[in-house]
Amino acid sequence: MARAFVIMGVSGSGKTSVAKMLSESLNCSFLEADEFHSQSNKEKMNRGIPLCDEDRIPWLEALRDAIGRKLVSEETAVLACSALQKRYREILRSADPDYVVGDYDCCKIKFICLVAPVEKLAERLNMRSEKGEHFMPASLLKSQMELLQIFDYERIPQIDSTMNLQSILDRVLNLIDCK
Numbered sequence: 001m002a003r004a005f006v007i008m009g010v011s012g013s014g015k016t017s018v019a020k021m022l023s024e025s026l027n028c029s030f031l032e033a034d035e036f037h038s039q040s041n042k043e044k045m046n047r048g049i050p051l052c053d054e055d056r057i058p059w060l061e062a063l064r065d066a067i068g069r070k071l072v073s074e075e076t077a078v079l080a081c082s083a084l085q086k087r088y089r090e091i092l093r094s095a096d097p098d099y100v101v102g103d104y105d106c107c108k109i110k111f112i113c114l115v116a117p118v119e120k121l122a123e124r125l126n127m128r129s130e131k132g133e134h135f136m137p138a139s140l141l142k143s144q145m146e147l148l149q150i151f152d153y154e155r156i157p158q159i160d161s162t163m164n165l166q167s168i169l170d171r172v173l174n175l176i177d178c179k
């Protein structure tokens with residue numbers, strides 16, 4: 001059965017790195033949420049201004065549609081996406097046409113959250129910005145951490161993202177039972 005695995009978490013938690021490796025392991029498509037942001041969203045973040053729901057909702061809807069297209073064609077996909085709030089994840093979950101709100105076990109959209117201490121995340125983001133590799137500044141970490149909200153009943157596994165990437169991947173593969 002095709003599923004969509006969403007590697008989620010705040011900026012710098014390693015979503016892109018882990019999701020790419022996972023898609024290679026599963027030999028499936030990789031979707032990068034950053035590539036779905038409008039230019040104005042990226043410029044806003046680059047100026048150190050957190051996005052608001054008005055900025056995020058069309059972006060999440062575009063991601064939902066992209067996941068939906070994969071599922072319709074019976075393709076498994078891996079998505080790297082912050083998905084910080086439950087209401088954002090609900091938009092992504094609705095890519096599964098059979099999703100009944102609250103029935104997380106049956107939903108074909110599965111979330112795995114990467115977590116790390118803020119100091120570690122800031123270190124990574126500062127290093128990345130110095131190299132000019134990304135639009136996201138470390139100054140947005142506080143707002144990202146404040147927004148991250150996971151409810152126990154969603155049963156979203158959390159993985160310590162300070163481990164090396166291979167160990168994180170092994171953990172993810174064990175969790176999704178696809179090894």
Ligand SMILES: Nc1ncnc2c1ncn2[C@@H]1O[C@H](COP(=O)(O)OP(=O)(O)OP(=O)(O)O)[C@@H](O)[C@H]1O
Binds near residue numbers: 011017082165
């Ligand atoms: N487990 C890890 N060990 C060492 N470095 C890591 C690890 N995970 C990520 N990094 C490094 O941290 C930086 C951020 O990683 P990555 O882009 O994958 O995170 P992200 O969550 O996708 O960030 P963003 O949401 O800002 O795009 C990169 O330079 C990456 O190489």
Ligand SMILES: O=C(O)[C@H](O)[C@@H](O)[C@H](O)[C@H](O)CO
Binds near residue numbers: 033
């Ligand atoms: O929801 C958000 O605030 C944004 O999507 C950010 O999380 C960025 O996209 C990403 O983390 C930076 O690459």
